Amino acid sequence: MLASVLGAVPRLCNGGRVTTIVVSSGGAGYGFLVDELGRLHQAGFGPEIDAHMEQLPDGIPLALYPLAYPAYDEEPTRAPALRVTHGDGTTTTRLRVEDVRVNGPQTDIVLVDPDCPLGVTLSFHSDDHGVLRQWVSITNRQPGPVTLHEVAAASPLVGASSPHLTHFGGGDWATEWTTTTEVLTPGTKVVESRGGVQPHLRSCPFFLLAPDGPPEETGDAVLAGALAWGGNTRFAFERATTPAVRVWCGHNPAASEYVLDPGATFVTPEQIWMWSTEGVGPLSRRFHRWVRAHAVRDGDALRPVVVNNWEATFFSFDTDRLLGLIDHTADLGAELFLLDDGWFGESHPRDDDTAGLGDWEVDQAKLPGGLGPLVDWADERGVRFGLWVEPEMVNPDSTLYAHHPEWIVGQPTRHPRRWRSQLVLDVLQPDVADFVCGVIDRVLAENPGISYLKWDANRPLTDPGSPTLGADRQANYWVDQVRATWRLMETVVERHPEQTLMLCASGGGRVDLGSLHWFHEVWLSDNTDPVDRVRMQWAASHFLPANVVGAHATREGDRPLAFGCAVAMSARFGFDIDFARLTDEELAVCRRAVETYRDVRPLVQQGELWRLVPPGERAALEYVAADGQNAVVFGFQLAACTDDLEPLRLGGLDPDRVYEVTAVDLAAEPGATGADRERRPAPALMEDGLEWPLREPCTARIWVLEAV
Ligand code: DGJ
Numbered sequence: 001m002l003a004s005v006l007g008a009v010p011r012l013c014n015g016g017r018v019t020t021i022v023v024s025s026g027g028a029g030y031g032f033l034v035d036e037l038g039r040l041h042q043a044g045f046g047p048e049i050d051a052h053m054e055q056l057p058d059g060i061p062l063a064l065y066p067l068a069y070p071a072y073d074e075e076p077t078r079a080p081a082l083r084v085t086h087g088d089g090t091t092t093t094r095l096r097v098e099d100v101r102v103n104g105p106q107t108d109i110v111l112v113d114p115d116c117p118l119g120v121t122l123s124f125h126s127d128d129h130g131v132l133r134q135w136v137s138i139t140n141r142q143p144g145p146v147t148l149h150e151v152a153a154a155s156p157l158v159g160a161s162s163p164h165l166t167h168f169g170g171g172d173w174a175t176e177w178t179t180t181t182e183v184l185t186p187g188t189k190v191v192e193s194r195g196g197v198q199p200h201l202r203s204c205p206f207f208l209l210a211p212d213g214p215p216e217e218t219g220d221a222v223l224a225g226a227l228a229w230g231g232n233t234r235f236a237f238e239r240a241t242t243p244a245v246r247v248w249c250g251h252n253p254a255a256s257e258y259v260l261d262p263g264a265t266f267v268t269p270e271q272i273w274m275w276s277t278e279g280v281g282p283l284s285r286r287f288h289r290w291v292r293a294h295a296v297r298d299g300d301a302l303r304p305v306v307v308n309n310w311e312a313t314f315f316s317f318d319t320d321r322l323l324g325l326i327d328h329t330a331d332l333g334a335e336l337f338l339l340d341d342g343w344f345g346e347s348h349p350r351d352d353d354t355a356g357l358g359d360w361e362v363d364q365a366k367l368p369g370g371l372g373p374l375v376d377w378a379d380e381r382g383v384r385f386g387l388w389v390e391p392e393m394v395n396p397d398s399t400l401y402a403h404h405p406e407w408i409v410g411q412p413t414r415h416p417r418r419w420r421s422q423l424v425l426d427v428l429q430p431d432v433a434d435f436v437c438g439v440i441d442r443v444l445a446e447n448p449g450i451s452y453l454k455w456d457a458n459r460p461l462t463d464p465g466s467p468t469l470g471a472d473r474q475a476n477y478w479v480d481q482v483r484a485t486w487r488l489m490e491t492v493v494e495r496h497p498e499q500t501l502m503l504c505a506s507g508g509g510r511v512d513l514g515s516l517h518w519f520h521e522v523w524l525s526d527n528t529d530p531v532d533r534v535r536m537q538w539a540a541s542h543f544l545p546a547n548v549v550g551a552h553a554t555r556e557g558d559r560p561l562a563f564g565c566a567v568a569m570s571a572r573f574g575f576d577i578d579f580a581r582l583t584d585e586e587l588a589v590c591r592r593a594v595e596t597y598r599d600v601r602p603l604v605q606q607g608e609l610w611r612l613v614p615p616g617e618r619a620a621l622e623y624v625a626a627d628g629q630n631a632v633v634f635g636f637q638l639a640a641c642t643d644d645l646e647p648l649r650l651g652g653l654d655p656d657r658v659y660e661v662t663a664v665d666l667a668a669e670p671g672a673t674g675a676d677r678e679r680r681p682a683p684a685l686m687e688d689g690l691e692w693p694l695r696e697p698c699t700a701r702i703w704v705l706e707a708v
Pocket of ligand 1: 310340341388456458504505506507508523525526
């Protein structure tokens with residue numbers, strides 16, 4: 001449903017004229033009331049908002065409805081959505097509605113502070129699939145600068161009798177996407193990320209809020225929230241004893257006061273909302289459709305099967321070793337070879353992570369003749385070629401740093417801190433921005449056969465500061481750095497639209513829906529142990545469709561290869577394996593995995609996800625084609641079990657069809673089990689289920705379903 005303004009029928013309340021504003025998508029959204037003083041109150045936030053607003057009881061004093069976007073000191077006992085120090089030193093803000101503009105799917109509610117001129121526009125955009133996006137623009141209408149201490153992108157009140165919050169993070173490198181569901185009790189729960197360049201290692205910018213009890217796959221109301229911001233994020237959930245939670249969403253204000261010049265406008269990141277009244281499963285399916293349509297590049301396109309050399313070789317490779325990996329790529333039927341870190345650094349060879357970063361010439365000692373022979377070798381075998389870059393960083397042990405020590409992020413009196421032996425380039429400096437884009441231009445010009453880039457960033461931001469910012473506005477860095485990086489990403493995409501791009505930051509350090517705008521997929525974590533990956537991919541699947549989630553079979557954790565392949569095949573499949581060390585039997589497993597994946601890839605990458613059994617002693621999920629004609633089911637046994645486990649009940653099938661079900665055990669030759677094919681009607685598959693055949697930990701089964 002498009003945004004609607006119901007102000008045509010003003011109500012009378014408390015003797016004044018009251019305007020009602022509804023902004024919604026798919027029927028869910030906000031209802032606002034504007035009181036006689038022009039203050040904006042929230043009268044509802046949730047599903048079926050029109051009906052909710054029509055049924056508002058008459059006669060309730062408007063003061064009892066909370067302010068929709070409270071500025072500091074407007075509601076003295078609550079945390080503000082906005083806190084500003086004005087040019088004359090005033091620390092409080094009072095907001096009144098000046099205008100409401102509706103333009104197709106977008107509604108802008110313009111608020112102003114009549115005493116300290118400041119424009120605060122709340123913007124709402126109704127997307128398809130029931131997504132409502134919102135953001136806030138602050139315009140300084142004063143003669144001098146103002147300081148923005150805190151600016152929420154959104155700060156709704158959610159009615160909640162038993163609020164359960166699910167958030168993803170709290171860990172660090174290799175523990176991304178750790179899922180926690182907890183009851184909110186009185187007080188404020190803060191989920192935030194820091195670190196600037198790779199903040200989502202610690203906390204992913206997504207949450208689920210189930211207002212009236214634990215979230216269920218098929219169940220009641222649940223709200224999904226996501227902040228589209230490639231920097232530090234903050235979600236706060238303030239619960240009082242009343243049945244409601246005040247949610248604060250925005251870029252993290254920690255040490256990030258923003259000085260805004262006269263006439264300038266500060267725009268917050270976008271907060272993305274989606275409500276479901278049927279539980280988390282339907283919510284994810286709709287969210288995936290929206291992500292594919294709007295948030296990632298070529299969201300409906302199939303992604304290739306990738307062979308990456310990182311965990312196969314780390315820095316230790318030469319041309320022959322890579323040619324061997326490319327041969328295996330072709331032999332297995334994989335489609336893209338990705339050359340990772342370590343290919344560059346002429347005078348400072350990148351033989352480990354201590355040197356060479358910033359010197360983007362091929363290390364001729366390691367790769368005589370450059371990348372050309374590798375790219376050609378791949379091309380001759382029908383394999384695409386991809387390349388790793390980390391363009392925002394520099395090792396002090398590099399020619400780049402020797403020539404441009406002034407190009408790094410830092411503060412005048414501090415010796416910049418090294419992290420993974422590297423420093424961050426200050427992308428606010430125009431020369432640095434040119435350099436970063438130039439690196440990519442040059443590499444691609446020299447090697448026209450490259451069609452895929454992995455954009456990495458392997459350290460957090462410290463010593464935030466830049467000579468491009470005045471002494472009084474160094475704290476602007478946290479925000480300006482993200483925007484400058486996004487401009488670089490945008491430029492790269494504009495200049496090289498044909499490139500497939502993967503976003504990576506020490507693993508899953510950048511997974512937000514803002515940065516993804518320029519990318520096709522993310523690397524979820526450097527933790528590739530398939531047992532952990534089942535949990536991580538499960539968590540990410542609440543928001544990210546499978547074709548956006550890079551997942552590679554590796555030897556990490558020393559798990560059976562058939563299990564590792566099956567886990568990776570339930571997302572965007574690939575390998576990080578030194579194939580030369582595999583036995584023939586293991587290579588046969590890899591070959592079967594690629595063959596099976598290429599058959600089921602349209603289901604995994606474009607189908608509808610049904611999460612069947614959450615990770616515990618086992619886990620299972622299913623992808624169903626939009627027309628219900630086919631499906632694929634992945635079953636993972638995570639812990640040993642001796643008892644018979646419940647049959648696996650499927651979801652989403654067409655109840656009128658009969659399906660041929662083929663069980664695939666990647667560890668065995670097809671047909672080896674003798675009973676790997678049967679015909680079952682959909683109701684039997686959904687009500688009685690598939691017999692669960694697994695007992696041993698780290699085993700997997702894939703069922704391929706085709707309507708007959
Ligand atoms: C971190 C990434 O997550 C890895 O996949 C790999 O590309 C390394 N960086 C290379 O330094």
